[in-house]
Amino acid sequence: MDKKRAAFLSIFLFIAVNVVSLSNAIEGYYGHEDERVYAAVTVALVSTILATAAFFIWKKAEYKK
């Protein structure tokens, strides 16, 4: 699988990770489970950064002519 395709597909993986993290953050927040909130926020931010990297990798490959 080439880099472009991997980057493309990974974005959908990251969106899934972020959805799960968001639900964990909300549940943790209302359940006063601070650890869970911090863990979810960390995971979400890391996955967002990775998604951004993947997006630019894909963009570079997609638009190069």
Place this chain on the structure above:
Amino acid sequence: MTDDKKQTHHEDDKDMIKLIDNLNRKDDVHLNRRAFLKASFGATVAIGLATTPFGIFTFLRDENGEVKRVEITDIDDLAIGESRNFNYPTKNEPAILVRTPEDKFVAYNNKCTHLQCPVFYEHKENVLLCPCHKGYFNVDSGQPMAGPPQRELPKILLEIKDGKVYAVGREVRHG
């Protein structure tokens, strides 16, 4: 005249061809795919960043809500099988302290997790009972046993020292 007509027809056809030409399917699919990925990426970022307020609020809540130590009662004031109401961690959060038949102290916020009615200790059956819709909670764990409630009662952590019972913390979710 016929020539004229033919001419216009011809022009029309040309236009039509141009229109069809424009519908370059391959290009279209390609562009949609790009737009789709961009939208997905946007959603990823939006959802990812949406978690941060929860982190920030949790942090702020931590800051000003440092664990409070509150005296509830003297051990001798509460006989075995009795219960006592108090408020913890704030004045607006009612709680119940129970001295169980096994002579253990347990405490929970006693707002029913169904629709917030006050929960009482039923000595005879040794359960916490919500009279509103007959919700039952286990007195040893705070977990719902019967009736509409689905979530456990927030558990108040206790410390017993020098013949007094203190509330020292709270777990909203617990085993």
